[in-house]
Amino acid sequence: xxxxxSLIVLLVVIFFGFLYSVIDLEAFFSTYGKDYFFANGxxxxxxxxxxxxxxxxxxxxxxxxxxxxxxAAVSGVTWISQHEITEKNxxxxxxxxxxxxxxxxFSRMVYPFMLMFGIYVILFGHVSPxxxxxxxxxxxxxxxxxxxxxxxxxxxxxxxxxxxxxxxLTILAVGSISYFTKGTFFTNPFxxxxxxxxxxxxxxxxxxxxxxxxxLGLVAIFTAFLKEGR
Amino acid sequence: MSPILTIIVILIGLYGLATSKNIIKSVFCxxxxxxxxxxxxxNLGNLEGGSIPILGNVxxxxxxxxxxxLMITTIVIGSTITALALMLCIKxxxxxxxxxxxxxxxxxx
Numbered sequence: 001x002x003x004x005x006s007l008i009v010l011l012v013v014i015f016f017g018f019l020y021s022v023i024d025l026e027a028f029f030s031t032y033g034k035d036y037f038f039a040n041g042x043x044x045x046x047x048x049x050x051x052x053x054x055x056x057x058x059x060x061x062x063x064x065x066x067x068x069x070x071x072a073a074v075s076g077v078t079w080i081s082q083h084e085i086t087e088k089n090x091x092x093x094x095x096x097x098x099x100x101x102x103x104x105x106f107s108r109m110v111y112p113f114m115l116m117f118g119i120y121v122i123l124f125g126h127v128s129p130x131x132x133x134x135x136x137x138x139x140x141x142x143x144x145x146x147x148x149x150x151x152x153x154x155x156x157x158x159x160x161x162x163x164x165x166x167x168x169l170t171i172l173a174v175g176s177i178s179y180f181t182k183g184t185f186f187t188n189p190f191x192x193x194x195x196x197x198x199x200x201x202x203x204x205x206x207x208x209x210x211x212x213x214x215x216l217g218l219v220a221i222f223t224a225f226l227k228e229g230r
Numbered sequence: 231m232s233p234i235l236t237i238i239v240i241l242i243g244l245y246g247l248a249t250s251k252n253i254i255k256s257v258f259c260x261x262x263x264x265x266x267x268x269x270x271x272x273n274l275g276n277l278e279g280g281s282i283p284i285l286g287n288v289x290x291x292x293x294x295x296x297x298x299x300l301m302i303t304t305i306v307i308g309s310t311i312t313a314l315a316l317m318l319c320i321k322x323x324x325x326x327x328x329x330x331x332x333x334x335x336x337x338x339x
Binding site for chain 2: 065
């Protein structure tokens with residue numbers, strides 16, 4: 001009982017500390033960054049979508065770390081889910097269940113549209129709401145539907161991990177191209193005066209790479225969970 | 231007003247983290263804290279009546295795009311971290327036969 005009361009007291013202290021810190025938020029609230037991106041973001045990155053412009057150009061370092069953490073998490077999940085008894089656990093959990101026929105039929109109807117929508121969101125990430133992360137999640141959902149239709153279509157996780165590592169190095173290489181053209185790392189390698197179509201080559205390439213990487217990572221995690229069913 | 235609501239979400243997650251007896255519930259509480267942090271960041275960049283940070287239309291005020299760009303990566307990382315934690319839960323269940331904190335920690339190996 002005394003522990004519960006002290007916990008509630010602690011939470012109340014945290015709450016009032018937070019309240020005290022946000023009470024004069026307006027005093028140091030600055031719109032400088034926002035105004036800068038609004039004025040120069042399109043010129044410097046070539047992206048109409050400022051969010052895409054930030055995570056692919058100004059703060060590509062964040063995206064690289066995100067990609068690295070994704071690789072680490074997927075490798076961790078696969079490593080933890082390794083089995084000593086292979087033949088007993090090699091079968092998928094879905095093999096033991098019978099997927100309803102209605103579900104399979106509707107999945108087959110929906111599958112191509114989901115895949116198309118995901119690819120659209122990836123490719124148009126720089127002019128409309130979307131991008132590699134969101135589109136990758138949609139593509140991963142579409143691929144996971146395939147598991148329900150036919151669980152034999154599963155790819156091995158080791159192959160996916162190899163592709164992920166190659167993709168991570170490719171993102172690093174594409175980000176570093178600008179060092180040879182502009183002299184700085186992790187920015188758009190094309191000149192500021194280039195047209196929007198030329199600049200968007202870089203954005204689309206990185207969006208596609210990140211999209212493939214995110215979707216493969218999520219598929220690998222799901223496959224590892226499926227193999228865990230005993 | 232709205233940042234106060236997000237800290238309440240974070241505090242609910244902290245309370246659950248301190249009191250939950252099940253490991254899977256603790257993982258859920260971490261997810262709740264993460265949702266609160268995401269809402270807090272989006273709130274700080276929010277602007278009443280502002281438009282989306284996509285140029286091309288006739289727009290005057292945009293919301294701050296930096297928190298949104300940061301939170302995209304946070305959501306993806308959060309999902310993978312949750313998957314990692316749940317996979318650890320499965321391993322704990324296979325090795326200890328339980329996912330209760332008391333039984334797992336009290337067992338002598």
